[in-house]
Amino acid sequence: MTTYKTTPYEGQKPGTSGLRKKVRVFQQPGYAENFIQAVFDVVEPAPGAVLVIGGDGRYHNRTVIQQAIRMAAANGYGQVLVGQGGILSTPAASNVIRQYKASGGLILSASHNPGGPDEDFGIKYNIANGGPAPESVTDAIYARTQTIDRYLALDTPDIDLDTLGTVEVGACRVTVLDPVADYADLMERLFDFATIRAAVAGGLTMAFDAMHAVTGPYATEILEKRLGFAPGTVRNGVPLEDFGGHHPDPNMVHAKELFDLMFSEAAPDFGAASDGDGDRNLIVGKHRFVTPSDSLAMLAANAHLAPGYAKGLAGIARSMPTSAAADRVAASLGIPAFETPTGWKFFGNLLDAGMATICGEESAGTGSDHVREKDGLWAVLLWLNILAVRKISVDALARKHWAKFGRNYYARHDYEALPTEQADALMAALKASLGALPGRKVGPLRVETADSFSYLDPVDGSTSANQGLRVLFEGGSRIVFRLSGTGTQGATLRVYLERYEPVGGDLDRETPEMLADLIAAADELAGITRHTGRTAPDVVT
Template identity: 50%
Template structure:
């Protein structure tokens, strides 16, 4: 049967500017007449001459509205001259797996349906983002073009009668406007597992988890928070590595994540924290809704900050077969992330980069063969095996190092701190605040701290004082293509190396989220095991005073403390 495309007239929406990782809104916003269609058409139009005959990967994290949106996007791809869509079964593919598929299949790009670590359900969040042909999130130039298209869009193209079955694996071929259009429904788990087996030594990981005659089994607990990683976790940890069923929990992707908030931190992954505190398990990991973020815990819920996780991985990459073959080109972190990896880069003699928040900035460096390992303090860690952060990869990397070093998570951290010193770090999140109030707060703060007279100011709390060495709004010039990213977060850098960073997050679906990052370096071995909240207490209070966060947000306490 031959299908014909239709052109539907529409009116532009003025709120479709993508944030750090695509467009995120409440489900009900995307369900407005023509809202999803407009944004998808803008993505397709942004491809320009590449659109006709293109091949796109399509998938999402399984949250509410993913399947409906996926079927809609297939209809629109068919009408816009796309040659082929590779879609995950039931519309589900993890974000790292999408990146892998784009690169492995050499496609034009991919459309990912996710709001990442935000909650799901009919009254919760949804999101759409576009990844380019390198497998990574669209750079600023592309997202700007997409937004510019949305504000002038007056029509979209669709094949209304094409109803593709995306629940059944296989290849579906259609004739649309006289041309062949193909939809391949795939099991994305197999390709991703194959990639992991190329990177890690699964034999040694299997021995670690099962134990040997001289060593007890290493007990792991992996919590997928009912997000997309469940099937991947089951295949890797149970079927490939031999862990028992009790080692994996919340592995069924659910549209509302089973009522869980799929954000792997100490607040929202409290179930994992409680389980690890019982002392039965040696290692715990949790992943977010779309599988790109991770939290690592050791025995008795010993917490590994994302910046420490990145640094430990960086100092032990020699244990991972992939890096023994590919080599180590460089390390990078996002600007708000504590500087633990900086000292590792210096020690091992590789280049180091500090970039704005957003994985797309790492991708540019990777494509230029300048970067091998990178991370963000928002629980994102990854390498140049793909162009997205990768939660399961991070957990496997930790297990590979543990298998080789024969040390616990806590032992690895303590030995790392003794060698490099410790960056005490915390992040205060104020979620769903009034956007106008937050904008005024940031404007006032920038005016205050960027005054030339502010450098040299002494800020004190009780008996602790810090002298301002530099204050600015972070400005980044990409060393590869020269592109500029300005006003990426207000920085207060002190003479002793301590920092206060304040920025508005670009990953929320409504209101505004203010994030305050605080870190301080300590190399005295007698102080390395201190509690971060206690050690950082003076700096935390200074940050709250300088920002006037309580006045501007009306909040007595943050929503989340990391």
Template identity: 55%
Template sequence: EGFEGKVLVIGGDGRYYNDVVIQKAIRIASANGFGTVLVGQNGLLSTPAASNVIRHYKAFGGIVLSASHNPGGPEGDFGIKYNVGNGGPAPEKITEAVFARSQVIDRYLTVDAPDVDLSRIGTHHSAGMVVEVIDPVADYAALMEKLFDFPKLRQLFAAGFRMRFDAMHAITGPYAHRILEDMLGAPMGTVINGTPSPDFGGGHPDPNLVYAKDLYDLMMSPDGPDFGAASDGDGDRNLIIGKGRFVTPSDSLAMLAARRQSVDEIVREHWATYGRNYYTRHDYDEVDTAAANALMDALRARLPSLKGESFDGHDVVLADDFAYTDPIDGSVSSKQGIRIGFKDGSRIVFRLSGTGTVGATLRVYLERYEPPHGQHDLDTQAALAPLIILAEKLAGIAERTGRAAPSVIT
């Protein structure tokens, strides 16, 4: 309700079937009374760019066609996300209302109109509704130029700074080409796999050390560039690698701000001052949904008694099922992850991911702190081995899922 004559944003990550769904969505929007649809050229919009377009043009909301980091193609995954007027993801009260409506809907409205030529930027029409095909990069690039010091970044590249960005045949390729190579002057070839493909080049657009191993190997080589990065299917998650140094998400990217040092030097200086958080994420993909839910339910049942217990010297001081309260509308998103925190500051988080289409993905996050005077160059899995063993003991992952090891370790 309330969208009569309003603006709707539509775009996606370029995966298989996006173009078909966009045409259907345009016709449905026209039939339901929207005044204007803004759609990225060729149907492309990254998730961050879609959020910016929604806010910039004061749109009612936006439809983002993506299954995030999951593979594409005729046998791959497909997804539809809805962002509200503030540009952010739809809160739980809206997604629950959509689900409830999907249980009773018995018809939908559409119009008999030809496809819109999404390759041509400019004004089009669909049964009287205005369809504006926009440059998917321009507004986002303009925002980045306001947020970051582009002149200094141009100087950095002009001085010989070398970078490699792997777009993984996904949505960020056009953005990286425009911003890094065209606007900032990075050499051509800085961006690789930069043309969005319906099946992501037959790959898996998940920027981790498994699916972006070629980038990792390059960055660890003697002749590797100074800085490496990759992003996922819809462009809202990144991998950062310095020359000879992988940077985990728990090491704040704030320490990579414009400083004339290598990533390795910045990281070592940061750890020497503030300590290091050893972090890893273990993903168990395509787990039987019933088994995954049973595992989580069993953990939830144990939460009231876990606090105060001790496991192999790890004293539990926190055991809860995280819920998030939106500061804007007060809506509550529950069951966002089972958190178990220990007296020494380490923690384990268990969470189910809902982005896949086959089974469930169980994600286990493990983290512990090493102080400034501690050991900062341990192998991450070795440093976290006691927590990995404890996570198995608490959740019974192998017994409940039949998996002896995670599918992916980040």
């Protein structure tokens, strides 16, 4: 074991999904090592503890994985489980942590952010329940990065990450495991594969865009090999270090080819995509895009059709910016609905306590208590299970759902890579104005209430303040403003727009038309153009 002297780097504060920076930042001497050592110093692994390591295959993954293995061995871990080729999707990593009773895991990913030598990289620590470390842990990790003066590593050569088996690194056993098999087996236990296979044999077709990211091998094994979809159903299925030069974010901008296909005459019955690390999903039927918020509600309303959820749901949880569509489903089922801050870690306590079964975020993340991460392929498979059992199209299912519950017209406008000082000034001015907003008329809308969202965890009693600014209007419409923590440069302002249309109302209009008043109100209230100079968002989802 060698003790390497080091000095702190500024800014190693984990966001909602770990530490994300440009690759060249992580390539600085000791940068990744400082952060990993800070994790080990904070969690203090018991002698012989098990650590899981894997990532989404992006550029720089293999280099950091090799060093993380040497450091884990030097810090007293007894076993490291690493995905073959360094690959583990985020939900699969969560499953491995839980299945093999590991003490935690390092997930090397920047999720939906682009990859390559000049692009993004990230490291996230997940705890023993398989979920992202809570704020108490990430705050302690950040504090340690500010004082760190050494890291520990063994002076050993790289291991062969491409060959299954176990090797010794010092006193630590390092097992290279199949990254797909355990996850695929779990999916087969949760869903009615026989009924889906019968639907495929009867003519059900789909297109899945893996975006040259981590879900390619998982989707190929499950969709094509186990469920019988035709070869080629999985598109862009080979993980590449730069995701083929594309942005692996499953939305109508970055998955445009899939959208164009699904709105053409050649559309298959079902279209789906997942992101860089496999935790997000896109759902689109023939001529019908399903927003992530609606997808959560529709999945929850029909989950009992899958064997793994036949006994019903304990509760439904959603992030605050996610639309209230799922709340209406929870009310109809007589189960609780929870509203949490953005970040999957806030769902962990609810899932562990058995208070919620299905959770979702508007940023295309949906999952359940089978792991402690959002899970893109899980959502796709639950959709397939529902469509196969109900023998219904995506469009028909959506229409029936809205006819029963009403429709929450919803969109998110992202203003990306803003100068941080501009974004901070906008949010500060808006926050200062909240107290004077109730009763104010903005176009045809009248503000009912406005606040800065704060969350009291019903399990551990912890409070998370300043989680987004909310402006709620009479009649159920609302606008939410947040600064995202998933970017690597500048700041991303996210504006969430929601209008509820009750049963019997206009349930099949174009979303931009239904949200026009809210879009204008957002600029008037927050001064987006005035503060940023931007007259339109970079991405609309």
